[in-house]
Amino acid sequence: MRAARSNKLIVFALAFVAYALLMAIYVQYTSANDVPAAYRGTAADPATFFTPAELADSESINAVRNWIFFMSGPWEWLIYGIFMLTGLGSGIRDRMARRGWPIYVRFPLYVLALSAFSYGLYLPLRAFSFAVSSHYGITTQPVLGWLRDKGVQFSVGYVTTLAVSAVAFWIVSRGGRWWLKLWLLSVPFSVFMLFIQPVVIDPLYNKFTRLSDPALEEKILALADKAGIPADRVYEVKMSGKTNSLNAYVNGIGSSLRIVLWDTTLKRLDEQAVLLIMAHEMGHYEMHHLEWSVVGTVATSFFVLWIGGALYVRIVRKRGERLRITGPADMNALPLILLLMSVISFVSLPISNAVSRSAEAAADDYAFELIGSSAGAVKMYQQMATISLSDVNPPLLVRLFRDDHPTDMDRIVKAERFAAGEGSGGS
Template structure:
């Protein structure tokens, strides 16, 4: 049995290396910032507003970004396979049992070991991403702050994984349609997490406060009033200590809803551009995208648990003995559950990303309509592209799996079309 597991591990490692090489070739030779001939020389062409140095940096950085992205999920899968086929999961369970510890101590310790091993083994890829972003001036966060955020990630992830896995394994041990019971329980949990995210979790990473510029806040609130949004404040978040990138977003549900502006956005964009961003975020509110996001999360968890649950039971039954898994409710099967969730989540990205891009496009259109002008939209998108050294027109595969928003090229083209229509 050991020789068979060793052979499986070798095969997995060889496939992983071959995949890494193939993705490196793909990332390098699908050069970024290639726009269709119809848009060359227009405001949507990066050659018209990127410097030659920025174009070169964008090409190199985005090739690395694409490689890191497409390596992220398989890297995570490899970790879980190593824990299973390498025998660590079984070894930790047995070692904790030999010490005679009660289950309410054994299980949290086991989850901590799995979470800790996954965190440490994944760290090299995180370090590569951080180092690249810092070397190109995107990330400004010092190493100490970055490590602190990663430790906060670890702590929050551990608490959530412990709570979810404890409930999941208990329900699985009861038999029956356990995946359906888990899905029903996931509904209030999903809504709760979306509610507490802006008021409890986000402040653990950054400082949030009322927008410092009262004149700008009044203009934003006036815009909200035109959109029939009952807003009484706008939030600013201190991001300049971590990044030069620009962003704004809407998050939360009900009374926890927040419209947030990064301070970097306030520093690098003028008022017309900021109001367009705010109008975009208001579009999400007006069109109930947050509520639909919650519905989508609930629907996604149904697919994840129904498909994943079937695969989990089947694999645990057929392969479990070789990995030392005694049954579906055995804690040693936790890496298998995490592996399946990760694989299914990655496979569903083209669908979820397409839905997200559609919502973002609708919010863009709403913003232009609310403002009544595209003035500032083109320069805003150009500035954001320059600051992030983004790919104006990513390859189709990258768009399917990585792009949650329309490309900068698409957004500029839409703004130009709006401008042209309203000039007539």
């Protein structure tokens, strides 16, 4: 049996290497920033607003970015496979049981061991991504600051995994339609996470203050009032010590609602561009995209638990002995659960990304309508693309699996079309 597990692990490792080489070829030989002939020489053509050096850098960094993205899922799957097939997980479980430790000690320690193992083996990929971003000037964060953030991320992830898995295994142990019970519990949990994200989790990583420009805050709040958003302040988050990227967002619900601007956005863009960005984020609020995202999460979790639960029961029943899983409620089944969830989530990315791109496009339209103009939008999209060295027209697989926003090319073209129709009231 040990030889069979070793052979499977070797097969998985070889498949992983073959996949890594295949994706390296794909990202290397799909042309970055290649726009259709109709847009060449226009404002949507990066050759008109990127310097030759920036074009070269964009091509190089996006090949690496895309490779890292496509490796992230299989890398995670391989880690869970190693934990299961080498007997590492069952060994930890059995040693704790032989020592007679109670379940309330054994289970947190098992989750900690799995979390540390998976996070540690995944860390090289994160470090590589950090090094690449630093090399091209996207990331400005010192190594020690990055390590601190990774430590916070691990701690939050461990606590969340421990709490969710403890409840999940308890429900599974009671039998019945446990997947349906888990789904019903996911509804209040998703709402709770949306509420606490801005006020509890986000401040663990970054410092939030009131917007440093009172005049700009007044204009943003006036825009929010026009959009019907009940806000009395705008938050500024200090990101310049970590990145040169630009961002702004509206998140939270009820009393935790926050309008947030990165300080990099304030420093790099003019007031007109900032107001356009904020109008876009307000569009998400006005069109209830935050609430719909919760609905989408809940709906997705239904299918993930339904399909994943059926696969899980089948695998435990047929392969449980080989994987040293004694039953559906065995703690040693946790890596299998995480593996199944990760695979299903990755496979469903084209659907979730398509929904997200539609919402983002709608928010762009809302911003132009709220401001009453798309003036400055083209320049803003060009600046944002240049600063982040983005690929304005990514290849097909990248658009399907990675992009949750419209391409820069599409957004520039749309802004120009809105501007062309402003005089006649069209868009």
